[in-house]
Amino acid sequence: MAILFSYKSATHDLKHSIYESCLLLTMTATIFLFTSCSSVQPTQITEKQQMTTRMGETSAVDVLDMRSVLRNNLLTAQVSVKNRGPSPDAKTGEVQPDTKLYGYRFKWLDTNGMVVFTDEAWKPLTLTRDQSADLVGVAPTPDATAFRFEINQYK
Amino acid sequence: MKTYSFACVVAGLLLAGCASAPIPSNPVSQASVPPPPPPPTIVKYGDSQSVETVTADFGSTDLQSVAETMVRSMLQSKTIQNSRSAPLVTLAEVNNQTNEPINTRLITQKVRTQLLKSGQVKFAISGNEMQSQVDELKRQNQTGMYRNDGVAKTAKMEGAKYRITGTISTIVKRNRELKDVFYNFTLNLVNNETGVIEWAEEKEIRKTVLN
Structure with missing residues (x-):
């Protein structure tokens, strides 16, 4: 029982860390995208x-x-x-x-x-x-x- | 008689000799150096609206800017804007008080054209153009060559409610270095019935020539 619990806990931790990594990656990519968009945006013609x-x-x-x-x-x-x-x-x-x-x-x-x-x-x-x-x-x-x-x- | 004939022959020979006698003083140089060709004439179209500064005299830019200022100002005047229908106006003289021979009729005609194009004003024929109107009416009514139903009838002309008069004057000053010409152009809209000046506008132009 204890082994099963520790296995479940380890799986949960692994899933959590993967989820966190994905979230971080998505945020970084989004920031990069926004930054690149702002850098190539043409100057506003008034x-x-x-x-x-x-x-x-x-x-x-x-x-x-x-x-x-x-x-x-x-x-x-x-x-x-x-x-x-x-x-x-x-x-x-x-x-x-x-x-x-x-x-x-x-x-x-x-x-x-x-x-x-x-x-x-x-x-x-x-x-x-x-x-x-x-x-x-x-x-x-x-x-x-x-x-x-x-x-x-x-x- | 013989003496007279001899004298004539001798004179003829002498003249003929004179005609054939001229010898070029330096035939070699004349043959080798032909006269320079005339400079090529360059003709090109320009922008009729561009700024013209050939001399300080009244020019095309002055004419255009004066007419534009006058027309836009007159169109904004209450006299024109408050009229129920387009008022009937006629051209009077613009008095040239300068020392320049300015064709003032060119100014008034330009003003008239622009006012007519705006659709806000109608123009009756001016005093200077009256003779052609009279001639045309006479031609239609007195020659007996036109059908009665199509003839322009006499005594149907409309009198203008207003007339446009104006003055152009200058102040010219000069010294050794420069010449300064100051133009002042004034235009008035006078009510023909009352004699009241209903609108006036002026345009000032300064031109300087550096020697």
């Missing part, structure tokens, strides 16, 4: 980035804020930008000139994402280092329900 089209060297200009409101039946958009200054030249290390000439415009879309008006003219914008500007655009027609912001650099 809504501001999605709504901004950049052309040419405009990396020094940060889009700080974007908002729109329906004013007198027309969509009015406001984009706040700031020139944080160009970084030094990667190859030579030369400091780039602060003042840059940019052009910007708004693109107006309807509920289906179709452009509702002909392209706007590029409007010149001069920004020195650390200068910010609130750029306001008014939709040309009440059909416009969304907007995109486009910025480029001109010589």
Whole structure:
């Protein structure tokens, strides 16, 4: 009887240790999986980035804020930008000139994402280092329900 | 007579001799160095909406930005937005108070086109275009060549409730290093019946030229 009890106890211990090992293994694998998932996850594209089209060297200009409101039946958009200054030249290390000439415009879309008006003219914008500007655009027609912001650099 | 003929022959010979006489001063060099070919002409299309900075004079970017600012502002005005139906407007003159020969009709026509495209405003024919309207009505009504049922009748034109007037002016300053041009463009919407200016907007542009 005592032998049978000790056999049962030993079997139980063995099962318990196997169960514990399995649990540990599963947890480790889960942690590894989560870690690997987080490491390969692409950087989040913000809504501001999605709504901004950049052309040419405009990396020094940060889009700080974007908002729109329906004013007198027309969509009015406001984009706040700031020139944080160009970084030094990667190859030579030369400091780039602060003042840059940019052009910007708004693109107006309807509920289906179709452009509702002909392209706007590029409007010149001069920004020195650390200068910010609130750029306001008014939709040309009440059909416009969304907007995109486009910025480029001109010589 | 003989003397006259002889003189003519001699003169002819002399002239002929002169014509054949020129000898290139350096024929070898002329033969070996052909005249340089003219520079190749490069033609390309550009972006009509891009920023144009060829000179400090009033340019396409100024025209486009002025028209855009004016149109968007006018469309947002209470005069336009509170109208039950699209109000009837006409173009008056934009007074050019600059020293530049600016085609101000180009500005007003661009404003008119964009306002019409918005569907918020209707335009009556302007004073400058009235003659063509009169000519067309005369052609249809007085030539006797049109059926009566299809003829555009006279005395049916609609008078505009508002008119658009404006002014463009500049302040130009210069020294040895630079030239600064400051444009100020103002547009007004005047009620034709009451004479009240119901809306006004201005656009300022500064352009600097470094010598």
